[in-house]
Amino acid sequence: MKYANYIILTLLLGLAFLLKEHINISTNLLSLFASEESIKKLNIASKLGYSKEMLIAVKGFDNSSKTKLLELSKKLNKLDGIKSVQSTLTPSKKQLDYYKKNYPLLTSFNDEIQNAQSIREKLQNSYNEMTTNIFYSNIDKNDPLKLFNLERKKTSLSHKGEYLALGGYGYLMRVSTDVSASDISKAKILYEEVNSILNEYSDVVAFAPFFYTVENSTKIKADVKWIILLSSIVLILIYYILIKNIRLLSHTLLALFSSMVSATLVSTMLYPNFNVLSLAFGMSITAVSIDYLLHYYFHNFYQDKSIVDKNVLYGFLTTTVAFGIFSLIPIPIISQISFFAVLSLSFAYFLFTFIFKKLNISEYRQDAVISSKSKKLSSSTFFIFSLMLISFSIYNLSLDNNIRNLDYQNTKLINTENFFKSSIKTNLKPVIIQAKSKDELMNNLHLLHYELPSSFSLASFVQDKKSCEKRRKLLQNYDFSNLNTILNIEASKIGFRDSYFKDAYSFTKDIPKCKIPNLEIFNSYNLYIYNDKSTYYTMAFIDDMSKASIFSFVSDIDVKKMFSQQADKMYDDLALYSSLVITAVFILLFFSVKTKFLYALNYIIFPSSFVLAILSAIYTINLMHLFSLIILIAIGIDYGIYMSNTSKKSNTILAIRYSLLSTFAGFGVLAFSSIVALQSIGIVIILGVISIFILIRSQK
C-alpha cells in the first residue's frame, strides 16, 4: 500500500491522457456570468454580425492619411476572416445594380400630369443651367424632367467628403469580419494578421470586440499559470516547514494533485464549457483539504484503530453539503467551482482518511505545549461584536452589478473602445427583429421604421410589399409614352439634340416585380439575415427603445443592461442559496457541537462580519467577494467543530494554525492576480484567515 498514492495518480494521469479529446476548457469569462437566454440572444446577434465589426481609424485628413487608408483597405480585404471593408459612403457595385434595377420603385415619384408647357419650362431651366452656370451640370437623358428622385440615405456616421471620418480624429474604416468574440482560434489568427498589417503604419488605431478575447485570454492564461506556480511553491515550502516529514509531504502533494486531476477530469467532461477560472479557483479550494491531514496528523489518527475521526467527518460533510447546495445555483461560475470543490474535497477526504491510514505514517510528537497568556473574550462578546460589524456593513454596503468588472481589466483596450464610442457619437442601439418568414420580417421592419423614422435597418433599402405594389400600379397607369412624345418635340425646339431623349422613361416599361432582393448586398452596412428552423432574424438600429418595446418582435440586446439584470438576478440567487447553505450549516453545527453552539457559531459569524465590514468600508462588493465569504463560512465551520469538540486543544489549535497558513498560501496568492474575480477571492480569504487567527487567540 505504500505506493498507493503513486498508483492512483498514475492511473488518473493515464485516464486524463486517454480522455484528453473530451476535456473542454473555456477561457471566455463572460460566458460564466450570462444567463442561457442572454447567451442565446447574443449568439443570434453574433450570427447577425453583432460585435463582429472592427473599427480602424487613421489619424488626420491629409493625403498621407488617405494613402494609408486606401492601402490598408486593400491589404485587409485580402484577409480570410474579413468579409468587407467600408471606408466611404459610396454604395458598392452590387448595391448600385440593385438601385438601377429597382429605380422606379425605390425613388420618390412626382405623379403630376405633365403638359407641353410644364415640360418646356423644366427643359428650358436645365438648358439655361447647362449653358450659363460655372458649375458643370448635365441632364439625365432617362429622366430629364426629374420626376424620379432617389433620396440620399441619412447616415449617423460622420464623413469627410465621400470618406468616413471618426469625428475630428481622422479617417474611419468599418471592417466586417466573420469572427465572433467567443471564437478564440479564429480570433487569434485574424488578430495576428491584422496587427502585422497595422504595425507597418503609424497613427493607426483599431478596435474589435474579439481583441478582448485574444488579449484577455493570453493575459488570463499567463496569470493563472503564474498564480498556480506561486501557490504551489508557497504551499510546498509551508508543508515542508510544518510537517518536516519528506515522505508524508510527498504523499500529501500526490494526494492533493490526484484530487485536482480527478475533479478536473470529471468536471471538464460533464460541463461543455468548464471555465479556466473555475478550474484555477477549484484547485485552490482543493488545498483547503490539507486541514483534514493536519488534524489527523497532529491528533495521531493514523496510529488509532478508529476508522473515522468524527470531527473531520463532520467538517467534511458540512463543507461538501455547503458546496453541494451551491453547485445547484444557476450561476455558472459558482456552480462550476462548487461542483469541482465537492469532487476534489471528497477525493482528498477519501485519500487522507482511508489510504493514508495504510501508509504507516510516523507518530507526531509534540515538542512543547502552546500556551497563550493573552486576555480572552467570551463567546457572547464576540457574538455581539460580530452583530455590530454586520450592522456597520449593511449601512455601508454597495453592490457592483457590472459583471464585466470581474474580468481582467484590459485598460488599454477599454480606453481604445471608449475612444471609438465617444468619437462616433451615435445614439442608435442595436435590436433583434424576428418573424416567421422573410416577408413578415420586412413588414415588421417597416412597422418599426414607421414608429421610429430615424431607425436604420433593411427597411431603409427595401420596400414593403404593400407600398411596392401600390407604386407599381401607379407607374403602370401613368402615360409615359405620351410624355416621351411631347418631351422630344419640346426638347428639339429648345435646342437639345434631336432624338437625344428618345429612350426617356423607357425604364418604366419593365417594372420589376415586388420581390425581396438578395439581402446579402447590404451586409456592408452591417445588416444581415439569419434563419433557424422556424424563425428569421435581422438587426435594426434604433434611437428609442421604449417606443420599440411596444412590438413583440423586437428584442433588446443591450449587453450592459443584460448583464446588470443578470447580476441582480445572481445576487438574488446567491441570497437564496446562501440562506439554504447557512440553514444547513446551522443544523449540522447544532448536531455536531450541541451546547457549544455559540462558540462554534462565532467561527462563522465573526470572520464573515469582519471581512464584510472591511470590504464595505473600502470596496464596492462584487459577486466573488460574496462567494468567497461562503467559502470562508465553509472553512470556519470545520474549525468551529474541531475547536468545540477537541480533546487536545493545543494540538487542534496547531492543526488549525497550520491549516490556516496553507489556506493563506493557497488563496492568499490570488490577491496578486490581475483578474478582479480572483483578486477579490484572495482579499476575502486573507482577511478571513486573519479574523480566524484573532478568534483562536482571543475567544474563551
Added chain:
Amino acid sequence: MSKIIILIFSFLIANANTFNFTELRYSDALGSSMELHGEISFFKNGLSINYVDAKKTLQLNDSILTYKEDMQVVPLDEERSEQITQYLETVFLLHSGDNELLNSMFDIETINEKSILKPIGSISYFVSSIELSKDKNTIKEVKLFLKNSDEITIKIDNEIR
C-alpha cells in the same frame, strides 16, 4: 460634375501658384460646346478658382468651402458643397504630386507624352477616363471623358506668377 473639373485643374498646376486656363465643355445633349476662362491660385492651406468674367469665386481654406458671386458669399446646398470640397481636396493631392495616392485612385498608363488615368474608386461611376497631354514634363491639356458621353477639355494658357 463640377468636382471633376476641379480635379482636372490639379493636373495643370503642379509647381505653380496661379494659372490662366481655358475650359471647353462638350455637351452630348446639346451637341455643342461651351468655353470658360479663369484663374486658379494655390496657397498654404487651400486654393481658389476665379472665373473672372463671371465674377464668381470658389475658395477652400482649411477644409472650409466658400463660394462668392460679386464678392458676396452665396451658400451652396449640402450635397454640392460636399462634392466640391471633396474634389478640391483631391486638387491638393495632385498639386503635391503624391504619386502613391494617385496610384491608389487611378490605373495610370503612359505612352510618350500622354497619360491615361482610369479611375478605380467611386469616380469611375461618373468618369470613364482622363487623358493628360504633356510637353516637356509640363501638362498642357487634360481631357475628361464622362460616362454620359460629355467631354471636358482644359487647356493651360500661361502661368501668371
